Amino acid sequence: MAFTPHHVTETSPRGSSAEFDVERIRRDFPALAQKVHGKPLVYLDNAATSQKPQAVIEAEEHFYRRDCSNIHRGVHELSERATKSYEDARVKAQRFVNAPDSKEIIFVRGATEAINLVAGTFGRKYVQAGDEILITAMEHHSNIVPWQILCEEKGAKLRVAPINDRGELLLAEYEKLLGPKTRLAALVHVSNVLGTINPVREMVESAHRKGIPVLLDGAQAAPHLKVDVQDLDCEFYAFSGHKLYGPTGIGVLYGKAEVLDAMPPYQGGGDMISSVTFEKTIYNSLPYKFEAGTSNIAGGIGLGAAVDYLNGIGMESIAAYEDELLAYATEEISRIPGLRIIGTAEKKAGVISFVMEGIHPHDVGTILDQEGIAVRTGHHCAQPLMERFGIPATTRASLALYNTKREIDTLVMGIQKVKELLG
Ligand SMILES: *Cc1c(COP(=O)(O)O)cnc(C)c1O
Numbered sequence: 001m002a003f004t005p006h007h008v009t010e011t012s013p014r015g016s017s018a019e020f021d022v023e024r025i026r027r028d029f030p031a032l033a034q035k036v037h038g039k040p041l042v043y044l045d046n047a048a049t050s051q052k053p054q055a056v057i058e059a060e061e062h063f064y065r066r067d068c069s070n071i072h073r074g075v076h077e078l079s080e081r082a083t084k085s086y087e088d089a090r091v092k093a094q095r096f097v098n099a100p101d102s103k104e105i106i107f108v109r110g111a112t113e114a115i116n117l118v119a120g121t122f123g124r125k126y127v128q129a130g131d132e133i134l135i136t137a138m139e140h141h142s143n144i145v146p147w148q149i150l151c152e153e154k155g156a157k158l159r160v161a162p163i164n165d166r167g168e169l170l171l172a173e174y175e176k177l178l179g180p181k182t183r184l185a186a187l188v189h190v191s192n193v194l195g196t197i198n199p200v201r202e203m204v205e206s207a208h209r210k211g212i213p214v215l216l217d218g219a220q221a222a223p224h225l226k227v228d229v230q231d232l233d234c235e236f237y238a239f240s241g242h243k244l245y246g247p248t249g250i251g252v253l254y255g256k257a258e259v260l261d262a263m264p265p266y267q268g269g270g271d272m273i274s275s276v277t278f279e280k281t282i283y284n285s286l287p288y289k290f291e292a293g294t295s296n297i298a299g300g301i302g303l304g305a306a307v308d309y310l311n312g313i314g315m316e317s318i319a320a321y322e323d324e325l326l327a328y329a330t331e332e333i334s335r336i337p338g339l340r341i342i343g344t345a346e347k348k349a350g351v352i353s354f355v356m357e358g359i360h361p362h363d364v365g366t367i368l369d370q371e372g373i374a375v376r377t378g379h380h381c382a383q384p385l386m387e388r389f390g391i392p393a394t395t396r397a398s399l400a401l402y403n404t405k406r407e408i409d410t411l412v413m414g415i416q417k418v419k420e421l422l423g
Helices: 022-027 054-067 077-096 111-126 145-154 171-177 200-209 257-262 297-313 315-334 361-370 383-389 405-422
Strands: 105-108 132-136 157-161 182-188 214-217 236-240 251-255 273-276 281-283 339-342 351-356 376-378 394-398
Touching (some): 054 077, 054 297, 077 105, 077 297, 111 145, 111 182, 111 214, 111 236, 157 171, 171 200, 251 257, 297 315, 315 339, 315 351, 315 405, 351 361, 351 405, 361 394
Parallel strands (some): 132 182, 182 214, 214 236
Antiparallel strands (some): 105 251, 273 281, 376 394
């Protein structure tokens, strides 16, 4: 079953040359127009998940209302429509990260499953006792625990590249840790807690000089930056649909074809085989070899719509707008006495984590919620990183393309209120 989509239907709401009109963009997101506790919603929890534009909601709905059927095996009209939409979405994801071929785009549940897939296949095949996996001190649990499980099973060792107090990776230390026993470097592109944008292109280059393959965790990068996997030259790139204005339960693992081809399959089942007898099973070709069972078809189609939506605005415009918003928010928030921003790297994406003297982040979050402001508080799935900064938790405001300076002002007023009540 070699399905090659020829005509990818793209639905762009506006030309990419159009200037960035945030009020118009906000109208594309129905969830933003609501009140919470009687106040207009200020949604600043985008690093956990982002809101969805109408186009994404409609794409999923269209599938369920009209095209719902299983893909790849059907000869009937509905199945052909569903297969085409799903495979079109794969091509959209391919172009979104500039992958050379759509067979290098594996649909998974999200970044977590993408990383577990690599640990469970690449890791199972290539990692042995005494080998090492290198990560950084700013990884999400999703890029720590799968490697710990693998290391425990194989008797391998997890090594961690350290960071400085601003939350920047110590590159010289990282390079020293790339050794003859390193089988893979698994590195976060953008930190979900600190906002740090790592110099991943250089980091891939130094790993490659020593023949070490690299996986990049792009869960926080894909929604905010233009990602080009050919330019990065990484072996693997993982991201989630739901942080990219797409549905939950769908994500992408990009892998270089020759690397994926050499890997054993992930799960066994339907669609990942080309023939089965009780004696021997022949696996399907890429990408289907890694997609056992019925996929999240509606989710894939929704992700395709999210990519169209972003392309309609342009990732460069989005990054530029968010940079400006981050600069404004950083300036306004750091003016508040008794507040300390955690993560002050020179290169940052739209994440502001902070702690307040004598006030627990959980209380900050609860009071902000009463003001209609959604932020996240806690360890943000990065407990070792909290430990590195000697704090149990932070409050995190994370930005998306639909946030405004006015919302930042509301956040600042909310934080002032927290201080009045608890300071
Ligand atoms: C959210 C996140 C993940 C996990 O993504 P899921 O969508 O929960 O699978 C991994 N890494 C980073 C940096 C994240 O922010």
